[in-house]
Amino acid sequence: MHMKNILIKSFVLISVFIMPLSLVNPDGAYAFSRQVIQKGAVGEDVIELQARLQYLGFYNGQIDGVFGWSTYWALRNFQYEFGLPIDGLAGTTTKNKLAKASKYNEYFVKTNLNKGRKFTHYGGVDQSKQEAPSKKAPANNTQTNNAAPKATPKAATKAAPKKGAATPKAAPKKPTAANTPNGFSQNDIRLMANAVHGESRGEPYIGQVAVASVILNRVNSANFPNTVSGVIFEPGAFTAVADGQIWLTPNESSKKAVIDAINGWDPTGEALYYFNPATATSGWIWGRPQIKRIGKHIFCK
Amino acid sequence: MIRGILIGVLAVGVAGTAYWGYQEHQEKNAILLNAENNYQRAFHDLSYQMDLLHDKIGTTLAMNSRHSLSPSLTEVWRITSEAHSDVGQLPLTLLPFNKTEEFLANIGNFSYRTAVRDLDKEPLSDKEYENLKVLYKQSGDIQNELRNVQHMVLKNNLRWMDVELALASGKEQTDNTIIDGFKTVEKTVTGFDETNQGPTTVNFQKKDENYKKIQGKTISRKEAVTIAKKYMNFDGNAKVKVTENGKGSDYGFYSVSMKNPDSGQEASMDITKKAGHPIWFINNRDIKKQILSLNDATNKAQNFLKETGFKDLELFESTQYDNIGVFNFVTSINGIRIYPESVKVKVALDNGDIMGESAEDYLKSFQTRKIDKPAISLQQARSKVNPKLKVMEDRQAVILNDLNEEVTCYEFLGTIGNDTYRIFINAKDGKEEKVEKLKNAEAIYEDVL
Numbered sequence: 001m002h003m004k005n006i007l008i009k010s011f012v013l014i015s016v017f018i019m020p021l022s023l024v025n026p027d028g029a030y031a032f033s034r035q036v037i038q039k040g041a042v043g044e045d046v047i048e049l050q051a052r053l054q055y056l057g058f059y060n061g062q063i064d065g066v067f068g069w070s071t072y073w074a075l076r077n078f079q080y081e082f083g084l085p086i087d088g089l090a091g092t093t094t095k096n097k098l099a100k101a102s103k104y105n106e107y108f109v110k111t112n113l114n115k116g117r118k119f120t121h122y123g124g125v126d127q128s129k130q131e132a133p134s135k136k137a138p139a140n141n142t143q144t145n146n147a148a149p150k151a152t153p154k155a156a157t158k159a160a161p162k163k164g165a166a167t168p169k170a171a172p173k174k175p176t177a178a179n180t181p182n183g184f185s186q187n188d189i190r191l192m193a194n195a196v197h198g199e200s201r202g203e204p205y206i207g208q209v210a211v212a213s214v215i216l217n218r219v220n221s222a223n224f225p226n227t228v229s230g231v232i233f234e235p236g237a238f239t240a241v242a243d244g245q246i247w248l249t250p251n252e253s254s255k256k257a258v259i260d261a262i263n264g265w266d267p268t269g270e271a272l273y274y275f276n277p278a279t280a281t282s283g284w285i286w287g288r289p290q291i292k293r294i295g296k297h298i299f300c301k
Numbered sequence: 302m303i304r305g306i307l308i309g310v311l312a313v314g315v316a317g318t319a320y321w322g323y324q325e326h327q328e329k330n331a332i333l334l335n336a337e338n339n340y341q342r343a344f345h346d347l348s349y350q351m352d353l354l355h356d357k358i359g360t361t362l363a364m365n366s367r368h369s370l371s372p373s374l375t376e377v378w379r380i381t382s383e384a385h386s387d388v389g390q391l392p393l394t395l396l397p398f399n400k401t402e403e404f405l406a407n408i409g410n411f412s413y414r415t416a417v418r419d420l421d422k423e424p425l426s427d428k429e430y431e432n433l434k435v436l437y438k439q440s441g442d443i444q445n446e447l448r449n450v451q452h453m454v455l456k457n458n459l460r461w462m463d464v465e466l467a468l469a470s471g472k473e474q475t476d477n478t479i480i481d482g483f484k485t486v487e488k489t490v491t492g493f494d495e496t497n498q499g500p501t502t503v504n505f506q507k508k509d510e511n512y513k514k515i516q517g518k519t520i521s522r523k524e525a526v527t528i529a530k531k532y533m534n535f536d537g538n539a540k541v542k543v544t545e546n547g548k549g550s551d552y553g554f555y556s557v558s559m560k561n562p563d564s565g566q567e568a569s570m571d572i573t574k575k576a577g578h579p580i581w582f583i584n585n586r587d588i589k590k591q592i593l594s595l596n597d598a599t600n601k602a603q604n605f606l607k608e609t610g611f612k613d614l615e616l617f618e619s620t621q622y623d624n625i626g627v628f629n630f631v632t633s634i635n636g637i638r639i640y641p642e643s644v645k646v647k648v649a650l651d652n653g654d655i656m657g658e659s660a661e662d663y664l665k666s667f668q669t670r671k672i673d674k675p676a677i678s679l680q681q682a683r684s685k686v687n688p689k690l691k692v693m694e695d696r697q698a699v700i701l702n703d704l705n706e707e708v709t710c711y712e713f714l715g716t717i718g719n720d721t722y723r724i725f726i727n728a729k730d731g732k733e734e735k736v737e738k739l740k741n742a743e744a745i746y747e748d749v750l
Contacts, residue, residue, distance in 0.1 A: 035593075035594030035595075035596065035597070036594055036596035036597075037594070037595075037596070038594070038595045038596040038599065038619055039619060040595055040618065040619035040620040040621050040626070041594065041595040041596075041619075041621050042621045043591070043621075060719065061719055061741075062744075064742060064744065066742035068740075068741050068742040069716075069720075069721035069739055069741065070719055070721070070741070073693060073716060073721070076693070089596065176744060177742035177743055177744050178742065178743060179620045179621060179622060179742060180740065180742075180743050181620075181740075182739070182740050183740075185743060186743055204567060204569075204585075205567065205583070205585040206558070206567075206569040206583055206585070209583065222402065222403045222406035222407070223399035223400075223402045223403050223406075224389070224399075224402065225385070225386065225389035226385070230386070230389050234389050234390070235340075235390065235391065235392035236392045256622075256625075259622055260583065260647070260657065263627050263645060263647075263659075264643075264645050264659045264661070264662070265581050265583060265645070265657060265659045266581070266659075266661065267569065267571065267581065267583070269546065269550050269551075269552075269554070269571070270551075288549065289547070289548060289549025289550075290547035290548060290549045291546060291547045291549045291550045292544065292546055292547050292550070292556055293544070293547070294569075298547075300547075300549050301549045
């Protein structure tokens with residue numbers, strides 16, 4: 001009963017704090033949607049989750065809207081400290097508890113995200129001090145994962161003086177980071193998408209995944225260079241590289257195809273070569289053991 | 302008068318064209334020369350690296366102590382990797398020149414494995430010494446052939462651009478020295494029997510298990526279609542096409558592709574002929590705005606796997622790419638994760654449709670296995686982990702180690718600073734089998750003003 005009173009009080013207190021903001025954000029403090037937030041998720045709920053966890057001092061990374069490992073451990077530590085079952089999932093109970101324990105200045109967070117600034121959202125620190133690029137921010141905070149749920153303002157005090165006033169509009173913001181498969185950067189994916197697009201424009205989607213798979217199979221094979229760029233730019237390996245079509249802007253589907261291939265979809269049966277029987281000039285390629293045909297291409301060992 | 306002007310204009314025109322043509326010609330030559338020089342550098346460098354390699358293996362043969370052996374083998378490993386990269390820069394992909402690259406990869410592998418080993422405790426065995434001798438001889442042969450080609454190239458001023466043009470036009474001149482020379486090199490390497498490179502040589506490529514471990518009777522085309530329809534939500538209107546695998550495949554499979562002309566939805570699937578297991582399928586359509594959470598999608602994926610007969614699977618990784626959730630499941634028996642048995646599932650976050658599944662790894666490694674009881678305790682294993690690692694989770698797991706063998710390990714998941722690591726300690730002897738740094742989300746590089 002007593003506990004409940006405190007909760008209600010703190011709720012009222014938070015509401016008072018939030019009130020001025022709700023003029024800008026009519027939705028108010030409880031912006032979490034009803035979804036259960038799980039590791040790997042991306043989106044506004046994750047931004048809010050990270051901001052709230054940072055407010056309490058659990059999360060020391062960048063607020064970027066991607067539920068990665070740091071967010072996962074922060075959430076588990078929060079669940080541990082607040083006596084919740086530790087499952088690393090932000091379900092209803094966890095979200096309610098988190099919302100009650102922390103504040104979320106959505107306007108502040110989103111403005112800064114929109115401007116592409118580095119910023120922090122620790123509780124108990126003047127926000128104007130947190131919004132400029134703070135080079136050293138995460139450095140001395142690294143071991144505080146398990147620390148008490150009190151803010152660690154050290155990071156923020158290092159911040160440089162504030163920048164110009166924010167524009168009075170907080171547009172909904174997409175995450176500023178992205179999930180990429182282990183071992184590949186977004187630029188690797190883009191390079192592969194370029195090659196896939198140049199090689200297999202107009203092929204069915206599965207044919208694009210297949211071309212991406214051949215590139216990856218070559219990287220893994222002892223017979224070819226060991227990097228994505230080495231395989232793609234091996235002289236004579238791909239016609240699209242030779243005739244410059246690789247520099248066309250790739251479409252969305254070739255990017256998706258590359259991600260599928262990296263994630264383990266290999267429609268080719270581990271092929272290392274493919275050719276278009278209508279245009280193939282080398283007789284040698286016909287001698288390779290053929291595995292299957294996808295679209296216009298024949299894939300072989 | 303007019304005629305005179307006309308002649309004048311034409312003359313200027315002709316002179317201008319000639320000048321322009323000459324400029325173009327000069328530029329083309331400059332670029333050709335540039336490309337030619339790149340090829341020449343790669344080729345001469347390759348031949349130099351092969352010289353070095355041969356010498357270095359030779360010196361290694363005479364060494365005895367770990368003190369000098371390890372650095373020397375590391376050097377061999379470095380040289381092979383440089384030579385490998387040189388080969389990759391030569392315009393030879395249309396020639397069957399893979400054996401040489403494979404040979405280099407094999408030497409690299411062998412020298413790396415022996416170099417990193419504690420040679421005081423476990424010195425080179427007689428077999429490995431023999432192996433090294435064979436490698437010495439083989440690298441000598443290749444060196445010889447390459448020097449021969451190099452000599453011809455230098456003496457006759459041969460140009461690589463000609464090789465490339467010859468390859469591109471498909472009309473290989475019969476007297477093209479470079480092509481012929483490299484064909485000889487290739488033949489020399491092909492002559493090296495793989496068996497005489499010894500058991501320590503492990504191919505980089507994942508071993509092809511040919512789905513040996515699946516049992517069951519062979520299915521027909523018709524059955525393949527029935528199975529495919531079960532997996533992919535298609536109504537009667539879909540156009541179905543079934544093809545059998547080509548002769549070059551290691552295993553028998555049917556490829557089933559379906560297309561719905563009304564909705565534009567298309568899907569493809571490969572099914573093993575033996576027992577009719579789906580190897581993979583991809584269902585492709587436009588995905589609308591996200592409605593489901595990643596968590597809802599996980600449940601969808603789990604149900605799907607249960608319905609399609611997978612048992613004892615546990616979610617290992619979940620990742621959201623735009624409007625698609627990708628989930629990686631692994632077998633878990635009594636809390637022991639079997640990492641080689643993994644199934645990936647793709648779920649659309651607009652309505653929860655299963656967009657794809659890949660069970661290739663699962664089918665290749667699935668078996669009823671006996672998991673060894675660990676010889677060391679969790680505490681003992683933990684003491685082998687870097688003390689700076691803050692351990693957050695631990696469990697037992699079976700993984701494939703560097704030698705492609707299944708080993709039972711203790712798995713520790715923990716953090717150092719802001720980075721998360723996954724560390725595997727062999728449950729039998731406490732060896733640190735694998736340390737992985739897990740990926741953090743990557744910032745999107747936008748053009749910020």
